[in-house]
Amino acid sequence: xxxxxxxxxxxxxxxxxxxxxxxxxxxxxxxxxxxxxxxxxxxxxxxxxxxxxxxxxxxxxxxxxxxxxxxxxxxxxxxxxxxxxxxxxxxxxxxxxxxxxxxxxxxxxxxxxxxxxxxxxxxxxxxxxxxxxxxxxxxxxxxxxxxxxxxxxxxxxxxxxxxxxxxxxxxxxxxxxxxxxxxxxxxxxxxxxxxxxxxxxxxxxxxxxxxxxxxxxxxxxxxxxxxxxxxxxxxxxxxxxxxxxxxxxxxxxxxxxxxxxxx
Amino acid sequence: xxxxxxxxxxxxxxxxxxxxxxxxxxxxxxxxxxxxxxxxxxxxxxxxxxxxxxxxxxxxxxxxxxxxxxxxxxxxxxxxxxxxxxxxxxxxxxxxxxxxxxxxxxxxxxxxxxxxxxxxxxxxxxxxxxxxxxxxxxxxxxxxxxxxxxxxxxxxxxxxxxxxxxxxxxxxxxxxxxxxxxxxxxxxxxxxxxxxxxxxxxxxxxxxxxxxxxxxxxxxxxxxxxxxxxxxxxxxxxxxxxxxxxxxxxxxxxxxxxxxxxxxxxxxxxxxxxxxxxxxxxx
Numbered sequence: 001x002x003x004x005x006x007x008x009x010x011x012x013x014x015x016x017x018x019x020x021x022x023x024x025x026x027x028x029x030x031x032x033x034x035x036x037x038x039x040x041x042x043x044x045x046x047x048x049x050x051x052x053x054x055x056x057x058x059x060x061x062x063x064x065x066x067x068x069x070x071x072x073x074x075x076x077x078x079x080x081x082x083x084x085x086x087x088x089x090x091x092x093x094x095x096x097x098x099x100x101x102x103x104x105x106x107x108x109x110x111x112x113x114x115x116x117x118x119x120x121x122x123x124x125x126x127x128x129x130x131x132x133x134x135x136x137x138x139x140x141x142x143x144x145x146x147x148x149x150x151x152x153x154x155x156x157x158x159x160x161x162x163x164x165x166x167x168x169x170x171x172x173x174x175x176x177x178x179x180x181x182x183x184x185x186x187x188x189x190x191x192x193x194x195x196x197x198x199x200x201x202x203x204x205x206x207x208x209x210x211x212x213x214x215x216x217x218x219x220x221x222x223x224x225x226x227x228x229x230x231x232x233x234x235x236x237x238x239x240x241x242x243x244x245x246x247x248x249x250x251x252x253x254x255x256x257x258x259x260x261x262x263x
Numbered sequence: 264x265x266x267x268x269x270x271x272x273x274x275x276x277x278x279x280x281x282x283x284x285x286x287x288x289x290x291x292x293x294x295x296x297x298x299x300x301x302x303x304x305x306x307x308x309x310x311x312x313x314x315x316x317x318x319x320x321x322x323x324x325x326x327x328x329x330x331x332x333x334x335x336x337x338x339x340x341x342x343x344x345x346x347x348x349x350x351x352x353x354x355x356x357x358x359x360x361x362x363x364x365x366x367x368x369x370x371x372x373x374x375x376x377x378x379x380x381x382x383x384x385x386x387x388x389x390x391x392x393x394x395x396x397x398x399x400x401x402x403x404x405x406x407x408x409x410x411x412x413x414x415x416x417x418x419x420x421x422x423x424x425x426x427x428x429x430x431x432x433x434x435x436x437x438x439x440x441x442x443x444x445x446x447x448x449x450x451x452x453x454x455x456x457x458x459x460x461x462x463x464x465x466x467x468x469x470x471x472x473x474x475x476x477x478x479x480x481x482x483x484x485x486x487x488x489x490x491x492x493x494x495x496x497x498x499x500x501x502x503x504x505x506x507x508x509x510x511x512x513x514x515x516x517x518x519x520x521x522x523x524x525x526x527x528x529x530x531x532x533x534x535x536x537x538x539x540x541x542x543x544x545x546x
Contacts, residue, residue: 151367160360
């Protein structure tokens, strides 16, 4: 009872805050300190987004980014799981790959774009490459960490109940590491989303990154800000609705406290 | 009737007609680390008959768990031979299921699937048969109402009972129990003593049970082996002929527990005399 009340109150507070931000934005843009092509009002941004939606350029681009992301991220998740599994089960592999991956993680997603264009040219493969390079390392490390934190007694319990060496990974190791894997996948999705938009900025004729780039070429700040908002919105909705739900369910099943309570 | 006798290797095996389910011959375990060499166990020779309930009692850290780990096949012995049903132990296997100090249940499975876990190897069973076996074993430990519960929703005693059901479901020949009730409160523990005696009389599993609780030993065992301090050797054997089921507070159980305790105490005092020498060589 009081928990739902609390949640409702938090939602109202958040809505009021966002509305206040919009009001202040509208008021500041009304002062005309900067020309409107550089600092548009929220109304202009909203109007431009409606135009883009109506003339049919917004949806195909959002769809293109999502489709690229789905394919690229699937490859990356499969790779991350496999690499993480071998890191988690082999000390040698872990020693070799961990510092390499930690190093790679310091690279911003956009830093992969030039090399991917040089190697793969102006193709969608270049975009997939950027997604994979942006997100695989994080997922591999999260998987390996999850595996290294499995209580040894769980592995022994599985062995004494007759689990064969070959069946251990799928029946025990990966399920036992699941909370950490889910967190890694959630993080990997965010990093991959950075990657796909960064790659589209420089190369492509459709996609959210392309619309951002086109907005800059046309000196259209309303379009740039509008697409930024759409990018944030899609990322947020997928994170909250898809991954956060999975994460919550896993954590409930494990009996952990909910992650990021109140978020 | 309660009798104590000095330990004679093989004496009990000669007395029983059926072949020993578990036999240890001159088994030792030494851990060698870069800094030290620790003799944890032995040499120990031991025969456990089919259906026998043997309790290993010893001072903490004496190597009781090491002995169980060797029989379970988690580690190989440094010397000697361990046979189960005449076959040398070469790794963990579902014929010897171990129950640990902690329940070690799988949090990603519900209670029923935990109990069914060891049945996945039995490929000749259909899914429905596996489910029926798991449900039956859940009933044995009186948890049939919790089949769909998550592991973390159970109390400590319920978790340990689930672990017991999970161990029994694949019909192992040998049960290895490593202080399974050590972390439970007294009330829950005493209820479980009744349950485990009832289960044992029904299933007659050959059981090796480690504890440092002497009353628990007297209450459950056909035979109590008192172990020495590290490296663990068999110091004295108590054969327990008290009628079953035994009450935890039965006067005869208490009397025997007292004898076992006296034997353990003398071991701890004797140990004190020798630790100094060992410490010089040890870690």
